[in-house]
Amino acid sequence: MGLRLLVGQSGGPTAVMNSSLLGVIEAARASPAITAIYGAVDGVEGLLEGQVIDLGRESPTTLRALGRTPAAALGSCRYKLAPGDPDRVLDRLRRLGVDLFVYIGGNDSADTAHLLAERARQTGQELRVIAVPKTIDNDLPITDHCPGYGSIARFVAIALQDAGRDTEAMHRVDPIKIIEVMGRNAGWVAAASTLGKRDPRDPPHLVYLPERPLDLDCFLAEVEATYRRYGHAVIVVSETVRGSDGKLIGAEEEREIRDSFGHHRLVEPARRLALLVEKHLKLRARYDRPGTIQRMSTPCQSETDLIEAYEAGRHAVTALLDGETDRMVILIRPPGPTYRCTYGLAPLAEIANHEKRLPPAFFPEGEAMPTKAFRDYAEPLLGGPLPEYTRLQRFFLTL
Template structure:
């Protein structure tokens, strides 16, 4: 039986935001209010690096309206930090801040890098004999963690990308005369989880629906074959809708590069493949090419958020609090789906220590033999995650989002100098 522990809980968000990361925060705060062993509910501002500065707010003082409103609010309500927390002295500082505020339960909502820091912090606390329970909560646009069936946040970006493809296709259809190419560039880094999401724009049993070509980072790009494929599509369609993953590479593993300003590339050493493709097509075909890039809108599109994703993100927050109260530590919340035909999902726990080796590659057998379309297996996997619509309140014709009052907690330690 685990040691009974009483003290404060502190929650941190870090890493790239998702449309539903605040739902996880709302779930954790809501559940924490139900446990007498939790005395105060704190939030760390601006990620782990902000916590090193002892920037802490009192989440228990927030109104229930605001906590509920977080479920429809994009961004990270607590703020995130740029830069990782890896060095021993940084982890020591985080632990010192937690001890100074009698934090016995610590939740980290974040990406792989954030969760790796949580694993190291949990190990440090155990080594020093500090009574601290640490639980990680995954969130990811790119669905990159193999420890969980899917990551909170992914279902909403699936919905956003597929919806955008449908809208772009309608726009292109009314303009094209067998001479228009519309290219949508999506993120995802080195994997095709985001590019594959566009396949949900297709109707069942309508393979000729847009997108006509999906260029996945997992499939080596051939310029000659690509030009021919676009030409073939335009013979039977008035336009060609293409989706390209940002990490698209050629047969030698080189990123498709073109001369664009470095600040336009959202990942180091990756330029814009959509601009490369436009130049290629304009050189070889008599076509007009329109390029669109889903950048930050992939992570802040609250109006296209998935209700299923929002509900599961909230559930993860609740499960994390239940886990630390029950004595769990050094764990990460996971999602697993049932074996029945009707989709169901429940939470579980995995070791935080395994997070560094947790990389979810896009399954090769989910890419059809043509290398340009996605199989029905992916549809069955992803469509339940994008199900349902979040009801966003509106005022004066625009969405209403919610912000924390962010009442500060007094600092107890001397100021910390960041290197």
């Protein structure tokens, strides 16, 4: 009797999360040991409700387009298992005859997967659980990087050059621009916004990370100094940047809503800082808030990211067939002059609920920009060169 595999997707989606799903499906289809491939609709939340589909019946046409379709084709959730839920999930899986469970997600999903694996072990249920990393935040420990990060990094690196050129051209009208980028408690995305910078004049001129408190007086002084130097200023701010008081900037004036994992939801630091600049510096400021567009951009899907997401999905199935459980697939960068990526496993207990912040070696305290070490780390993940930009040399006539 064959093995039955169930796969689910969880957490905020990415531009390449379905590539991992495709990797799981194709590896499972290729294995003679696996006789059924099921999908949980909307992660464990749908699974608890019994919403399960037969992925084995999906057409080749659908699967062909799946790998490049952004977001989570199975549907996602942010559901924190309540007491009793692990047993309910395990009961569902037992009744479906599921032996193998793949959960594609980030920190919170690793926590869910770990609880299920642990409970199965405690109760003696024959269930193996492997998580596939997915997060634009790039904040999972142990793994070199996370599928989803390369694509959002590509988006923000290009968007900053694009929107920054806009501000440079419009410096007489709107000299200050603040762009709000994602990144929950970690500045990986904010740091990536500098990857298109080739020249001190290039944007961004200032970058504010969640790792460091943003003092509003210092901020205003830095914006003013940048404006005086370049005639305009382009500023990147992480959506979870905190003030000297430890509070999220742009949340304190508004409602604070938290989701079931305790994360803040409506924070608008760019808006708050733009209003502050207008009030105190008397300079016209715009803000851009690309929101979910940044994590989902089809035109900015990194080819490297797509491939690695796919391979991480395949590796999860290989690991399950090897008898592994309670682990997450990790991406490993072998040393050497040329970028390569291999795949391994790490215990979920060491992943779940741990956050990997941007290390000081990549963006030292007191420095304005990330280091060359960060650039060497991040550039290969972009999946190809960035667009080329030029500036006129501007040979002024003396009138």
